[in-house]
Amino acid sequence: MSETVTVPPRAIDAGAPMVELRGISRRFEKKLDFAGRIAQRLGANVREEVVHAVDNVDLTIRKGEVVGLVGESGCGKSTLGRMVAGIMPPSDGRILRDGTDLLDRGSAAARELKLRTQMIFQDPYASLNPRMKVADIVGEAPLVHGIVSRSGYDAYVDEQMRRAGLDPAFKRRYPHQFSGGQRQRIGIARALAVKPDFIVCDEAVAALDVSIQAQILNLFIRLRTELDLTYLFISHDLGVVEHISDRVVIMYLGRVVEEADTETVFTRANHPYTQSLLASVPRIESRKRAFSAVKGEIPSPLNPPPGCHFHPRCPHAMDRCRVEKPVLKEVAPGQRSACHLNDAA
């Protein structure tokens, strides 16, 4: 199953935005339990706990681009990915897909556009129905949506499997009969079977061994050129993101802290969080080096620090950072960062 080796074009069609997020937020509320409700009625100061998983994010993904979305656990990257893919409604804000509002439930156009966005999940063990044969996992959706007819079904499924690097001879098998890497290929074949032009990959290679991870990354790169795909690539692994992305967005506790093209992020990061994240990543090129450590822990998203969320761990924090939330603004052409230090100069 070796992938054909082709180098994708680097030039980005700087044209139309494919997906635009405008002021997207997502809150999760934990309802009060019975005792809590009684206490509240009796006048006690108990409130429902609210997690701002994603807090007022603006993001544009242009056609043909691979955008890497990076952050540590609890930063809201998966929640954002789910909203972009249309499987979770945002609490606030608008999502425009090719200029059409995706949240317009009644509209046939929005439904059609949602189908053209597909998602690939982290866990290839949990994201496939164990009771379905591979052929049905891959072929069910295109049949339902009228992309393929009954008569052309078999040939269509074979083609989808072959494209993802699976032998169509295995199509009568069940997911448990495949290895982790092959299951991820099934997930990819399923996503591509409905002819999407935009793919959200949520930690799609995180669960795989290094050598298998390389195979799947190569498959993503090949499919991108073959099918003219646009990716939102969500990962905690900076090495993977550096390799595959054209542009990188960094999130911390629900907010975007920095956004720039990959080269810029990895050579001239502006935000102190990005800088410390990069300093923490072990690199295969380094030898017996002293690991530098960002101090402190990731705060709980239930109770994020006021002002700039990063200030308790930031080596440059000043008084202003403790009270005022920094806005994301352009610090260099194509590079946006949310840090008060940029105003101080």
Add this chain to the structure above:
Amino acid sequence: MSAAATLEVRNLRTHFFTRAGVVKAVDDVSFTVERGKVLGLVGESGSGKTVTGFSVLGLVDSPGRIVGGEILFHGRDLTKMSEREMRDLRGNRIAMIFQDPMMTLNPVLRVDTQMIETVLAHKKVSREEARQRARDTLGMVGIPSPDERLMSYPHQFSGGMRQRVAIAIALLHEPELIVADEPTTALDVTIQGQILAEVQKLASTTGTSLIWITHDLSVVAGLADDVAVMYAGRVVEKGPVSQVLDVPLHPYTAGLIGSVPSRNKRGEPLRQIPGMTPSLLNLPPGCAFRTRCPRAADVCLTEPGIRELQPGHEARCFIPMNTPTEQAA
């Protein structure tokens, strides 16, 4: 064996006798860990790296059994020791850190209870002294306000802090050897960085030797002195980190290095290894890597032994890469 060696493993074989057949999880593994040095034990899932670590601590359970070889800890063979003697060593002079700290910690006991118990298991000291020791060790691994934290339960700690507690418990008796099995794999990068920094400091200040089991070559690159690469139960290459990672001899090591995204040119295909790891129940005859190897030839149908090809740098391959003759050609 050199005087400085803390641990020397010679031709270790640990097999699992399952209904489906004998699984040779560890098959002829040898390596040496010197005092104050870090050995990185690298491999993909199923390569036998964890079973090797468990074997050193005598933690292999039925249907698994050590069927051959020696594990010399300061010259004494651990495989020949009685369970009582092993218990004296385990947690005292040899400690283990697991990937999931909840495997070390009891969820229903306070941290102080667990730490004091560990101290008293091997030392005749008063509870108060044991408590002091527990508090000092927590401080040493970078846990803020250790006095208060001693009174907490494991669930009150974050993942990174829990792993620090597990490391602190491993350090209570200042062991000469720590076997760490993927201890930072489940942690976020910034937290991993913190723990790696602590561990590095400890190894250099206390002279503790470490076996760091991981699938992540990048961690090994920055942390270890020596590295042993495992594939299908065997060590296929070992040597000093700079040698193994800069001029790998075994095609599998080269393939692993090529698969790591950061080193490759952005957007271009990674140099992947075709195929997948074979099942240990049904390994191809000869070299186990043969079916995935770009350099395989007829000679690979017989099993290669591990040989020293450069000073201190060994590989289990008939047609190694980057040898002087090859570079000249």
